[in-house]
Amino acid sequence: MDIHYDAIIIGAGMAGLTAARKIAEAGKKVAVLSRGLGTTNMSTGAIDLLGYAQNKLVLNPEDEIRNLIRTSPKHPYAILGNGDDKKALEIVKDSIKDFLKITNMAYVGDTAQNIVLSNYFGTYRPSCIIPLTMRHGNLLELTDAKLMAVGVRGYAEFNAKFFAKSLHYVVNSFLRQTTTNEVVPKEITIPSLGKDKDITSIEIAEALDTEEAFSRFLEQLKELITEVDVDAVVVPAILGYKNWVKNHTILEKELGVPVFECLSLPPSVPGQRLQQILENAANDIGVEIHRGLQVLSAHIENNECKTLETVSDIYRQTFKADVYVLASGSFIAEGLYFDGNKFYEPVFNLPVHRDNRNNFSERRLESGNHRIAFAGIQVNQAMKPIAQNGDVLTNLFAAGSILANYDYISEKSGLGVALTTGYLAGVNANNSL
Numbered sequence: 001m002d003i004h005y006d007a008i009i010i011g012a013g014m015a016g017l018t019a020a021r022k023i024a025e026a027g028k029k030v031a032v033l034s035r036g037l038g039t040t041n042m043s044t045g046a047i048d049l050l051g052y053a054q055n056k057l058v059l060n061p062e063d064e065i066r067n068l069i070r071t072s073p074k075h076p077y078a079i080l081g082n083g084d085d086k087k088a089l090e091i092v093k094d095s096i097k098d099f100l101k102i103t104n105m106a107y108v109g110d111t112a113q114n115i116v117l118s119n120y121f122g123t124y125r126p127s128c129i130i131p132l133t134m135r136h137g138n139l140l141e142l143t144d145a146k147l148m149a150v151g152v153r154g155y156a157e158f159n160a161k162f163f164a165k166s167l168h169y170v171v172n173s174f175l176r177q178t179t180t181n182e183v184v185p186k187e188i189t190i191p192s193l194g195k196d197k198d199i200t201s202i203e204i205a206e207a208l209d210t211e212e213a214f215s216r217f218l219e220q221l222k223e224l225i226t227e228v229d230v231d232a233v234v235v236p237a238i239l240g241y242k243n244w245v246k247n248h249t250i251l252e253k254e255l256g257v258p259v260f261e262c263l264s265l266p267p268s269v270p271g272q273r274l275q276q277i278l279e280n281a282a283n284d285i286g287v288e289i290h291r292g293l294q295v296l297s298a299h300i301e302n303n304e305c306k307t308l309e310t311v312s313d314i315y316r317q318t319f320k321a322d323v324y325v326l327a328s329g330s331f332i333a334e335g336l337y338f339d340g341n342k343f344y345e346p347v348f349n350l351p352v353h354r355d356n357r358n359n360f361s362e363r364r365l366e367s368g369n370h371r372i373a374f375a376g377i378q379v380n381q382a383m384k385p386i387a388q389n390g391d392v393l394t395n396l397f398a399a400g401s402i403l404a405n406y407d408y409i410s411e412k413s414g415l416g417v418a419l420t421t422g423y424l425a426g427v428n429a430n431n432s433l
């Protein structure tokens, strides 16, 4: 049976769930259709706004976004304010304020300041709006500090000894600080897992949500901290799914020093927590999230989207709404395809904008600033995509990593662009109803 909604969102990542929430907050009936988990779930959970500009580390994202809007008028941040940097920054700030509210103080950050965080390899990444559990991990403030890096026996992804060596080298060489820091590697066990090899971050985080495993974890850390005098403790991103904030608060209180999680690789517990925060917030205001459902095609008449055809493991279904938001992600989430010759946007058959100067198939292995990263769909200032005939579809909006003209990998702006464009697409879609 056809189901009619006020708005349908394609994609359940940062962009789609943010847009869905903005429309549902206005009392509208909203559905999110999602084939599966996208890159939001894989991310480190830290929201990058703008980490690099002209290959230089950005310390104040607000200032650099202003510059970017002047120098790259097609960048999604420029589209936010239709070229007006003040308006764009207002939307950036509003969307972040809105996001921070749904995290219930589990995230912190300031759009005028990047925080330089370390990852499992001891290298670093500038980010802006970050989980509370990472706030004491700003490497720029830890150059004099003596740190203890604590790994878990059997959890091979985070090797405390390697991390310690690498972090020490990275901080002193690349961040070009004059002082040195010291990192002492240690290891603990999680006895309740009943094994001492092939342990995953997911298993540890689930275990640390239980009181028993967490208290054993805490006991061991307390013992370690009496052996060495340190200024802060760094752990991999494992502090739980449900109790991560509470566990972190207890650790800092009981150990008497700052404790921080570092950025992890997929599968990333903080990325999964972020996905959960976004889904819970959408559910709480009545958004229906339909998982395992792929949107195959759209039925369009006179530049208006009428219905969506979907397929799941079990059946095909038609969905109908007054307005639609396309937030199906980029190549990894399969919102876009590239077969070596041709780019596709599979649902609406929107033209995929790209830089024609490059032969993508010959430059497949090029690293950093690869022009394929700029490929995507183009939108007008209302966040409406431009169709093949050059017109816009009157009731379609788009947001997130499906957008063209920016490279989130080299400039470190992924979740920032998804959040801010998702917010604006949601607001505009709602206003059009």
Ligand SMILES: Cc1cc2nc3c(=O)[nH]c(=O)nc-3n(C[C@H](O)[C@H](O)[C@H](O)COP(=O)(O)OP(=O)(O)OC[C@H]3O[C@@H](n4cnc5c(N)ncnc54)[C@H](O)[C@@H]3O)c2cc1C
Residues within 6 Å of the ligand: 010, 011, 012, 013, 014, 015, 016, 033, 034, 035, 036, 037, 038, 039, 040, 041, 042, 043, 044, 045, 046, 047, 048, 049, 266, 293, 294, 295, 296, 327, 328, 329, 330, 332, 333, 334, 335, 347, 399, 400, 401, 402, 408, 412, 413, 414, 415, 416, 418
């Ligand atoms: C490994 C990795 C780590 C990253 N780490 C960070 C980080 O630490 N900080 C940061 O700021 N950025 C990071 N990024 C970038 C960031 O994750 C993305 O830019 C951002 O999550 C994109 O959000 P989105 O909502 O646009 O898309 P996604 O989160 O990818 O969501 C797309 C959604 O669309 C759905 N979908 C696609 N096609 C269809 C269809 N036909 N029908 C139904 N559903 C469909 C997908 O299933 C998915 O639910 C990282 C990216 C990767 C790959």
